[in-house]
Amino acid sequence: MKVVIVDDTHINLVLMSRLIDKLDGVGTVTFQSAREALAWCNSNPYDLLIVDYMMPDLNGLELIAGLQAPVDERPPVLMVTASVDVEVRHRALENGASDFLIKPIDKVEFLARTRNMLALRRASVSLRHRASWLADEVSKATAELRAREQETIMLLCRASEYRDPETGAHIQRMAHYSCLIAAELGLPLEQQQDILNAAPMHDIGKVGTPDHILLKPGRLNPEEMVIMRQHAAIGYQILKDCQAPMLRLAAQIALSHHERYDGAGYPHGLAGDGIPLVGRIVAVADVFDALTSVRPYKQAWTMDAARQHLLDNRGGHFDPQCVDALLRRWDAVQAIRARYQDEGTPA
Structure with a gap:
């Protein structure tokens, strides 16, 4: 699975990447520029977005608001912030944030929240694939039924001829x-x-x-x-x-x-x-x-x-x-x- 980390501080990127490396089957893509991260997220698949709130070019709320995928279809978003302002959290939730972490980051809490969000993402993707598979199976069954109907019609037409x-x-x-x-x-x-x-x-x-x-x-x-x-x-x-x-x-x-x-x-x-x-x-x-x-x-x-x-x-x-x-x-x-x-x- 792929985790995108966005933070304007290099040491924070290194710290969070090293922590995520402890999770099996998970890789990271890091950005110090929120604008570059937004452009990449709108063009590439990923499974979790971890974004800092305070950044110079775009803040975390603006980055989330710029994501093109519908909220109910996009991967989960974990916002990292030093702010405990309730209004900031409310705005983040309205823009599609899934959860929050307060700086300084506690590595146990960070890993637990990351692991939980990736599990939710994995279940969501699996469910979507299951729904797509079921739709394909229904389509195949419907096509077979229509083919049988058409076969019956052709046989009756042949008899009448x-x-x-x-x-x-x-x-x-x-x-x-x-x-x-x-x-x-x-x-x-x-x-x-x-x-x-x-x-x-x-x-x-x-x-x-x-x-x-x-x-x-x-x-x-x-x-x-x-x-x-x-x-x-x-x-x-x-x-x-x-x-x-x-x-x-x-x-x-x-x-x-x-x-x-x-x-x-x-x-x-x-x-x-x-x-x-x-x-x-x-x-x-x-x-x-x-x-x-x-x-x-x-x-x-x-x-x-x-x-x-x-x-x-x-x-x-x-x-x-x-x-x-x-x-x-x-x-x-x-x-x-x-x-x-x-x-x-x-x-």
Whole structure:
């Protein structure tokens, strides 16, 4: 451990250094100039500061006041003074002094107080390291849980891909579009990541849609459309009882991403801000990518045509803020489109 000693009298520095040399594993750094000592303490680690009160350039109180580290984080300070003035002691305590020694120094008392302060410092550092280690362990455990959640989501998405005519590239694109909108809206980084991970589950309820409807190569009739629209509620029922926060978010997305901003959507006919924000975000991302993708019942639209569709339905089908957020990042949208390309044609 390292003890800094500051005293304008050389003999005092020698005396205190020799006493501290008797302690195992402890070294000293000495200064006759308080200004030099202050500059060194603000730039280097140490474990105890022993400072004289009366010094010519800076007194002990001024030196302590100049320490940059917060009082609750800095090493202990032992002030040595010939003054028994109560006001001086009070000011020293207010500035962060931990204890006092009265001159002339008694070597037994000096060593005892120094030893006690170093023990407190050692315990404080150990506790801080323990807290840091615990924080790291919690972070690792949280990361492992999130990885398991993401693994579950990917497995469910993979299972749904065997039945759904939408490609895996569509799922990647719409998830990244959703994350892009969330970022542009100023959502916290963690929430952006959750949306990126949960958005691929938006159509998981289609596992409950009959093949003759799900894979029909033409427009659905009204009766078939009623059955198709049940996938939003089915997806919610699949996911709603999950304890994992990301899967609960996926349940909310599954239920709400077909609601329309004007209230004409399904399954509950919610409108405006009554639709969860994640549902409004995913609605824009999902429809935009669906329009620009090949389906068994349609050809792909151009990017510009899909962009115009969003503008034409801004405030009707779509939340205007979500539309504007996506279109403000048009270069990033095109980069996502180029990165996640469909492989061949959909099943």
